[in-house]
Amino acid sequence: MTQSVLSVLVIGGSSGIGMALAQHYAGAKAAVTVISRQSSPQLPDLNWLQDPLTSEPFSAEMVAKALTYQPDIIFICNGVLHDSQAMPEKTIRQLDIGVLAQRFATNVQVPALYLKLLFAYICKQPAVKLLALSAKVGSIGDNALGGWYSYRISKAALNMLIKNLSIEVGRLNKTAAIVGIHPGTTDTQLSAPFQQNLPAGQLQSAAATARRLASVAAGLSAGQSGQLLNWDGRVLPW
Numbered sequence: 752m753t754q755s756v757l758s759v760l761v762i763g764g765s766s767g768i769g770m771a772l773a774q775h776y777a778g779a780k781a782a783v784t785v786i787s788r789q790s791s792p793q794l795p796d797l798n799w800l801q802d803p804l805t806s807e808p809f810s811a812e813m814v815a816k817a818l819t820y821q822p823d824i825i826f827i828c829n830g831v832l833h834d835s836q837a838m839p840e841k842t843i844r845q846l847d848i849g850v851l852a853q854r855f856a857t858n859v860q861v862p863a864l865y866l867k868l869l870f871a872y873i874c875k876q877p878a879v880k881l882l883a884l885s886a887k888v889g890s891i892g893d894n895a896l897g898g899w900y901s902y903r904i905s906k907a908a909l910n911m912l913i914k915n916l917s918i919e920v921g922r923l924n925k926t927a928a929i930v931g932i933h934p935g936t937t938d939t940q941l942s943a944p945f946q947q948n949l950p951a952g953q954l955q956s957a958a959a960t961a962r963r964l965a966s967v968a969a970g971l972s973a974g975q976s977g978q979l980l981n982w983d984g985r986v987l988p989w
């Protein structure tokens with residue numbers, strides 16, 4: 752009897768959690784495809800598609816190539832919290848609308864573009880699972896601390912994007928599961944400046960986070976579509 756091989760697509764997979772996911776699934780003998788702005792790291796077992804995100808038709812070509820592997824699970828990992836230009840704002844007095852626009856570009860527009868290009872596929876692929884990496888700080892209901900304006904606002908917008916898409920896809924493919932997921936605080940360059948005062952045990956390695964997200968993905972069902980999930984599978988408020 753032939754057993755079909757799990758196929759996984761990781762978008763934004765060159766670093767941190769995305770790369771750890773790619774390596775986790777490759778280690779589990781899945782067929783793994785990565786779409787990234789970066790050139791291939793020449794790792795065995797990864798189908799690497801470079802998308803510099805310079806034009807929609809080129810991104811469409813890369814997505815079409817990725818879909819020839821018929822992914823069962825798709826992760827969208829793109830996201831920026833800080834860069835050389837700006838750290839997260841402590842107060843609205845520090846808000847720079849240019850930085851806010853950049854966070855929207857990376858945290859909302861990039862996932863939105865890929866979701867648009869994946870739409871036809873996820874509307875017809877049986878039991879397809881799509882997990883967009885969001886953040887608990889993007890939950891409006893969970894926000895008790897304030898601050899981090901650009902990141903919170905853009906992740907909240909991503910959450911609405913996921914919720915909205917889950918409704919539209921749900922009308923056409925009753926077996927699809929589309930969720931946002933908070934990966935938990937993970938040791939990557941994104942969290943590096945904020946790791947000093949974390950409670951013991953909160954910081955996970957990227958490999959451990961990949962295992963946790965893969966476990967949530969494995970158990971994901973269409974009934975959960977439209978939810979924002981924590982790394983342990985718990986439902987978070989949008």
Ligand SMILES: NC(=O)c1ccc[n+]([C@@H]2O[C@H](COP(=O)([O-])OP(=O)(O)OC[C@H]3O[C@@H](n4cnc5c(N)ncnc54)[C@H](OP(=O)(O)O)[C@@H]3O)[C@@H](O)[C@H]2O)c1
Nearest residue numbers: 763764765766767768787788829830886936937939941942
């Ligand atoms: N680390 C944490 O503690 C934590 C906590 C909560 C949520 N998250 C979320 O988890 C996801 C992965 O984060 P990470 O910790 O793995 O961070 P990371 O190592 O910085 O990776 C972020 C990914 O985002 C993509 N990216 C970066 N700049 C971009 C740009 N200008 N345009 C388009 N894509 C860009 C990159 O994809 P390519 O270079 O491959 O294109 C990269 O692989 C993010 O969405 C983040 O918000 C992380």
